[in-house]
Amino acid sequence: MPSVLRFLLPVLLMSVVAATCAAAASSAAPPASMEAFIFGLPKAELHVHLEGTMEPELFLTIAARNKIKTPYATAADVRQRLLDAKDLPSFIVIYEELIGALRTEQDFHDVALGYFRKARSQGVVYVEMFFDPQLHLERGVKLKTLYAGLERARRDAREQLGLEAHYILCFLRDRPAESAAKVLEQSRPWLAQIIGVGLDNPEVENFPAKFQAVFARAKELGLHRTSHCDVGQPNTVEHHWGVIELLDVERIDHGLNVLDDPELIEIVQDKRIGLTAAPTLFYRDIPGRMEYRAGAIRKMLDIELLVSVNSDDPGMKRSLYVGDLMLRVQQTTNMSRDQVVQLAKNSFLIAWITPEERSRYLASIDAYVNGASTTD
Ligand code: HPA
Numbered sequence: 552m553p554s555v556l557r558f559l560l561p562v563l564l565m566s567v568v569a570a571t572c573a574a575a576a577s578s579a580a581p582p583a584s585m586e587a588f589i590f591g592l593p594k595a596e597l598h599v600h601l602e603g604t605m606e607p608e609l610f611l612t613i614a615a616r617n618k619i620k621t622p623y624a625t626a627a628d629v630r631q632r633l634l635d636a637k638d639l640p641s642f643i644v645i646y647e648e649l650i651g652a653l654r655t656e657q658d659f660h661d662v663a664l665g666y667f668r669k670a671r672s673q674g675v676v677y678v679e680m681f682f683d684p685q686l687h688l689e690r691g692v693k694l695k696t697l698y699a700g701l702e703r704a705r706r707d708a709r710e711q712l713g714l715e716a717h718y719i720l721c722f723l724r725d726r727p728a729e730s731a732a733k734v735l736e737q738s739r740p741w742l743a744q745i746i747g748v749g750l751d752n753p754e755v756e757n758f759p760a761k762f763q764a765v766f767a768r769a770k771e772l773g774l775h776r777t778s779h780c781d782v783g784q785p786n787t788v789e790h791h792w793g794v795i796e797l798l799d800v801e802r803i804d805h806g807l808n809v810l811d812d813p814e815l816i817e818i819v820q821d822k823r824i825g826l827t828a829a830p831t832l833f834y835r836d837i838p839g840r841m842e843y844r845a846g847a848i849r850k851m852l853d854i855e856l857l858v859s860v861n862s863d864d865p866g867m868k869r870s871l872y873v874g875d876l877m878l879r880v881q882q883t884t885n886m887s888r889d890q891v892v893q894l895a896k897n898s899f900l901i902a903w904i905t906p907e908e909r910s911r912y913l914a915s916i917d918a919y920v921n922g923a924s925t926t927d
């Protein structure tokens with residue numbers, strides 16, 4: 552294909568997709584059922600792990616084509632194994648095990664694009680996705696392979712789905728800080744593909760101090776910063792303070808325990824720190840988990856914290872994507888439509904986008920909510 556066409560075609564396609572979406576959003580009244588309303592609402596996903604989006608079926612497909620022997624004959628067997636996940640450490644053991652299937656550029660592409668498709672079908676139009684390069688380097692995968700797969704998936708999402716995506720390089724909290732610093736420097740050839748840095752994997756004691764230098768370096772490189780503070784972990788309040796004061800984060804992933812300390816609430820409000828809550832469910836039933844998480848999200852909305860709803864690891868938890876989760880949160884807490892809309896608006900208010908992009912996304916929500924009555 553001539554190079555002018557190669558450049559122009561995606562742009563044209565993107566404009567058609569965007570125009571179609573805008574037309575769909577503004578030419579009709581919003582649907583009457585809460586489920587349809589939530590699924591059609593434009594929203595951003597800001598807390599989702601590339602690796603954790605891999606559904607059991609895709610895991611088996613990838614393992615088979617890479618000729619990797621697994622103990623699982625069927626997707627149901629993989630889901631049976633995922634029943635062993637009952638908290639963060641037990642989940643991460645299985646997460647790291649299943650990631651072992653990923654080897655090629657095509658693998659990373661297929662996992663990311665599979666997620667983008669699913670997310671788009673539930674109204675997600677913008678994604679900032681985590682990935683864990685250390686987990687792949689440790690297994691002998693080259694960064695070049697990983698970044699090439701991610702970039703191609705991002706382009707395909709834009710061209711085929713009208714979905715805009717960026718990537719967040721996550722450092723592993725349970726590995727040495729030197730390893731984080733090294734992977735950041737090794738990633739510099741692909742810096743334009745990375746929008747920010749984060750911290751995930753098990754929450755080790757005092758982790759904010761451990762990563763202070765590498766976060767300062769990331770800031771120097773012009774990268775945004777976020778960190779997981781998982782729900783109900785030991786020393787959670789100290790960890791929340793640590794990521795704010797030592798790592799200068801703009802968002803906290805999960806962050807529900809902000810509610811445990813009135814002074815934390817105040818600083819998170821003052822600094823307009825985003826909280827990317829994830830009211831996900833493991834395959835194993837954990838009584839009260841949704842009620843607690845949805846209740847905390849509702850409380851956060853009530854005090855005007857910038858909280859959003861996110862899917863975290865949908866492929867390895869109960870295949871619940873952002874639309875599914877917003878609906879469950881709404882039903883669990885009997886949220887009003889206005890509150891659901893606020894959750895969607897928050898997702899763009901705390902996204903790492905330009906003021907123009909923010910205005911455009913927020914306007915698309917208003918157009919969707921007001922339907923024909925205000926846009927015709
Ligand atoms: N917390 C920490 N690490 C993770 C998570 C999470 O929710 N998901 C994947 N890695």
Ligand code: ZN
Pocket residue numbers: 598599600751779804863
């Ligand atoms: Zn997470």
